[in-house]
Amino acid sequence: MELTFSTKNLTVSDRFRDYVSEKSGKVDQLAHKPEELLVKVTRYEHSKQSGQEDRVELTVYEPGHVVRAEAQAPDKFAAFDMAFGKLQERLRRYSDKKKVHRGGGHKRVGTSELAGSGFKDLDVTPADPSLFTGEIEVTETVESPVSQTELVIRAKEFEKIAMTKEEAVDHMELVGHDFYLYHDVDSGQAAVVYRRKGYSYGMISLI
Numbered sequence: 001m002e003l004t005f006s007t008k009n010l011t012v013s014d015r016f017r018d019y020v021s022e023k024s025g026k027v028d029q030l031a032h033k034p035e036e037l038l039v040k041v042t043r044y045e046h047s048k049q050s051g052q053e054d055r056v057e058l059t060v061y062e063p064g065h066v067v068r069a070e071a072q073a074p075d076k077f078a079a080f081d082m083a084f085g086k087l088q089e090r091l092r093r094y095s096d097k098k099k100v101h102r103g104g105g106h107k108r109v110g111t112s113e114l115a116g117s118g119f120k121d122l123d124v125t126p127a128d129p130s131l132f133t134g135e136i137e138v139t140e141t142v143e144s145p146v147s148q149t150e151l152v153i154r155a156k157e158f159e160k161i162a163m164t165k166e167e168a169v170d171h172m173e174l175v176g177h178d179f180y181l182y183h184d185v186d187s188g189q190a191a192v193v194y195r196r197k198g199y200s201y202g203m204i205s206l207i
Helices: 014-023 025-030 076-103 111-116 165-175
Strands: 002-008 036-045 052-062 065-073 134-141 150-157 181-185 190-195 200-207
Touching: 002 014, 014 025, 014 076, 025 076, 025 111, 036 076, 052 076, 065 076, 065 165, 076 165, 165 181
Parallel strands: 002 036
Antiparallel strands: 036 052, 052 065, 134 150, 181 190, 190 200
16 A cells, blocks of 8 residues: 655654654555555644644545545644544444445445435445546636625535435545535436534435
8 A cells, every 4th residue: 555645834744754654654554455545644734822733634445435534633743643533433333334235244224215215324335436537627706795805715626426316425424524416327417425423424416
């Protein structure tokens, strides 16, 4: 597995690189054929009272999907430990799902039944890796007529890849988001899956 560093507003020391390299061995144990671990470290300067904070974003690239986790703390070591803990938990959950699929000890449930139960019994598989290619980021500045201040809207565009509700939820879990926009294979329209209270999910679509 390749270990890659990306930094902003700081330079990471050899001590930090060695620390991350030593910890990253656990990724090889939990992940399925990991190709790369990207470690992005960003330093934010605050007021004199609050001081500075470091944000660490971890991204594991595996065949077919991406796993992400991030955290922010007063120093990069603490931020890395917090983010790495989240990353390990997501990798473990995904590994457990794969074991259930191989064992065949689960009941296959239709999407209509899943929707009726709030997706609480969802068991999912990853989608096409090309979902994460062709990303375009656009920043728009809009003049607000009320406050007369600039409203900055950040927009992202992704290649449209059709997938099921189950696959969309799986991608949402792996990147650690509370919602996920996707192209629904059943309706042929854009839809959003989102996290509800407890271990359940919902879906929003347009007609």
